[in-house]
Amino acid sequence: MDLLALADFTLVARHEGFGKAARASHRPKATLSRRVAELEAALDVRLFERGARTLKLTEEGRALFARTGPLLAELEETAVAIGSGGETPRGRLRISAPLLFSQTAMGRLAAEFIHRHPDVRLEVTTDDRMVDMIEEGYDLVIRVNPAPDDTLVGRPFLHDRLVVVAGPGMVRLAAGIMPAVVRGNDPERSWTVDTPDGPIEIAVNPVLRLSSLIMIRDAVRTGVGVAKLPLSLVSEDIDCGRLVPWGNVAKSEIALWALYPTRRLLNARVSAFLEFLRNSFPRAAPEELAAYLKR
Structure with missing residues (x-):
C-alpha cells in the first residue's frame, strides 16, 4: 500500500473535503484527488461518496480512517519528538472515564496533569459503556472491573470496595427487611455483609431507585434507607458521623483500570x-482516593 496516498486520504478525511485539505496542507487539490483515486483503485473500494457539493466517507472509508488516522498521527508526532531531541508529551490526549470517577476526581486530576504538561490538549468524556477505542478515537479509557479484552492492555491504578451504610438513626434489625436505596434496576433482595462477628445476610426492600451513586449517597444521608456504596465515596461521611458503616459487602472488590x-x-x-x-495513587488503595476527594 502506498503510504503517501494513505496519508493524503487521511488528510482529506480529517478536513472533510479536498479543498479544505489542500488549503491546510498548501498542496494542489488535483494532487490530493489523484492520490485518493489511486488508493481507491489499489484497494478496489470506494472510500468517498462524491456529491456536487459534499464529500462523505463510505462505510469502508470510515473504517480505514478510524484505524489509520490515529496511527499516522502517532508517526508524525514521533517524528517531531525525535527531531526535537526529546519525548515531551504534546498534542491531543482523548480519555473516556466512568461517571462516578469523573464527577468526583477527574476534573481536578485533569487540571493537575495539564499544569505539569502544558503542551498536551486533554479531552475527557464521561461514559460508563465500554467504548470502541479505535473507532471512536480514544487514546486511553478508565474502566471499573473491565471484562478481559485481547485488544486492550493496561493496569489497575486504584482499588475500592463496597460498604453498607445507613443514617445514624437507622437500627439494624436482627430479622426483618430493611428499606434500601439501590441503583437502577438492581434485582438483589439481600446483601451478604462481612462484620467483625462474621458474615450476615441483610434482607432489603428497595424503596428508592436512583441512577447515580452520588444521588444514592445523598438520599441515604436523610435516613430513608440503607445502601451499598464505594468506601471512597462515603469515607468522609463515616468519619464525621453522617453515615454509619454496617460492614463490607462480601466479594465487592472494585478495581479501576487504565486501558489502551x-x-x-x-x-x-x-x-x-x-x-x-501511579504517582497520584501510589498504593492504589481506597483510602488514597478518599483522602484525595477530601482535599
Missing part, C-alpha cells in the same frame, strides 16, 4: 498520564 489498545504505540502522552496516575 495493544495495536497502538504507547505515545508520550499516554505514558505521562499513566505515570501521573
